[in-house]
Amino acid sequence: MPDLGLEVLLKGQNMVRLLEGLWIALRISLTAVVISIPAGILLGAMMTRKNRVVRAVLRLYLEIIRIMPQMVLLFIVFFGTTRAFGWDLSGETASILVFSLWGTAEMSDLVRGALISIPVHQYESGEALGLRRVQVYRYIIIPQTFRRLVPLSINLITRMIKTTSLILMIGVVEVLKVAQQIIEANRMASPNAAFGVYLAVFLLYFIACWPISMFAKYLEKRWR
Amino acid sequence: MTETLLKIEHLVKKFDDNLILDDINLEVKKGEVIVVIGPSGCGKSTLLRCINALEPIQGGTISLDGEPIDDKSRSLSVLREKIGMVFQSYELFPHLSVLNNVMLAPLKVQKRKKEEVKEEALTLLERVGLKEKAGSFPRQLSGGQKQRVAIVRALCMHPELLLFDEVTAALDPEMVREVLDVILKLAAQGRTMIIVTHEMQFAQAVADRILFLDGGSIIESAPPEEFFEHPKTDRAKQFLNTFTFEAVKTPHKTIKEEED
Structure with missing residues (x-):
């Protein structure tokens, strides 16, 4: 049997360090989720308004964010703002x-x-x-919107969790960076550690995202 | 002498510069069943929507029980309680069970007691043969069943006036009957109704008065026997002819109902 480098995981505090890395990734993505969902609901509702200026501005914002790779956004906010505005953002804040x-x-x-x-x-x-406008929203429109939204936004949450694997590029020591450090430190002792450690990372992402996406499936089945 | 329930005077409705309804005058007495027919685009549905203030009007007045209906009026929702409307596409609320569809407005608008509303809702559902569907969701029902639920939903508010907007137009032919039968029963109970339909035989059976609308105006208003046997205007004759087929093989004429 080939050496999969699994023993590295059991050395010292390695597994704990990986879990700490995962926690950082989750803390960042879930904090962003907590901010994004109410803000997104507000902007989304504004996008259905008739005001053209508001709609155009929001559209522009959406398109720019969508077109730009997340990595470029990270670089602009982390490195760019330091030079241009003198902001000293930590990697995590950025x-x-x-x-x-x-x-x-x-x-x-x-x-x-x-x-x-x-x-x-x-x-x-x-x-x-005879329902009043507010009642129409409360009993008819919002419940239906909510049902359509939950599976979609859960999908977004898992995408956000997975995309945290990019933030090692701005020096945040999250799970993937920890993995690299472990591999690097054990280069001589166990040169095959890459497989075992990355496998562990893969499983950690899976464990974090899978229950969330199962929950979305469950809701979809229940409501459709 | 029966009293007037709904009175429409000089109603004008425009979409931008398009005149949809042009000086409509109509009085509906309590217990009267009016059937509105006319070619598509003649303004039939718009007329119903104006009566319910779903469309703002550009001129004239509509009043129910002497109270003006106006889309800006504060008592609008009180007035709408008195007017039940059933739409072509049923428009049940898909996230609520049949029973909750029926109970929503009586509970939230009229603030009635839950027990009482539930009992009435079940009785009404039973009358249209759908009591065992009370716990089902709209997606589990056929078109005809959905439309019967929509009628019950309107009835449960105890409306004084019922509006039916081409309620069988989206149904498969074999389901049309079950819905029309429900409406015929309502007519027999003496309900006041305004019905827009393309079902001519049904119109003849249910109506106290036929309104023939064309180009946004009431062209004829007559009892059904008179309208169908002896239409006064050429336009009405022409319209009725579109429902008649000349037999090709025998000299007899057949009157055939339009099915969709």
Whole structure:
């Protein structure tokens, strides 16, 4: 049997360090999620308004964030702002900022899509029954929007978690960076550590994301 | 002498510069069943939507029980409680069960007691043969069943006036009957209704008065026997002819119902 370099994981504090790295990745992505979801809901609702200027500005924001690779955004915010504005952001703060900008943009588009997918007749049949505008939203529109939104936004959350693997590029020591450090430190003793350690990283991402996406599947089944 | 329930005077409706309804005058008495027919695009559905203030109007007045209906009025939702409307595409709320679809407005708008509303909802559902579907969701029902639920949903608000906007137009032919039967029963109970339909035989059976609309105006208003046997205007004659087929093999004429 080939040497898969699994023994490295059991050496010293290696497994604990990997878990700490995962925690940092999760802390950054989930903080960004907590900011993105309400902000995205707000912007998404604004995108369905009739005001053209508001719509154009939001559209521009969305397109820019979407077109730009997340890595470039990270570099602009982390390195760019230091030179240009003299901001001394920590890697973690810069990451949270970028992930929130990105998550908000994506979330707003999901919200907009869910809102406009509710047929205008749903509003009308509610009103025709004598429901007030607020009641129409509360009992008819928001519950339906919410149901459409939950699976989509959970998908976004798992994407955000996975994308944290980029932030090692701005010096944040998250799970992938820890893995590299472990491999590097054991280069002589166990040259095959790369396989075992990256396998462990793969499994850690999987364990973090899989329950979330199963939950989305469950909700989809229940509501569709 | 029966009293007037709905009164429309000089109603004008425009979409931008397009005149959709041009000086409509109509009085509907309590218990009267009015069937509105006319070619597509003549403004039939818009007329119903104006009565319910789903469309703002550009001129004239509409009043129910002497109270003006106006899309800006504060009592609009109170007025709408008195007007039940059933749409072509059913428009049940997909996230609510059949029972909750029916109970939503009585509970939230009229603030009635849950027990009482539930009992009434189940009785009404039973009357249209859908009591066992109370716990189902709209997606589990056929088109005809959905439309019967939509009618029950409107009825549960105890409306004084019912509006039916081409309620069988989206249904498969074999389901049309079950919905029309429900409406016929309502007519027999003496409900006041305004019905837009393309089902001519049904119109003849249910109507106290036929309104023939064309180009945004009421061209004819007459009892069904008179309208279908002796239409006064050429336009009405022409319209009715589109429902008649000349037999090709025998000299007899057949009147055939349009099916969609």
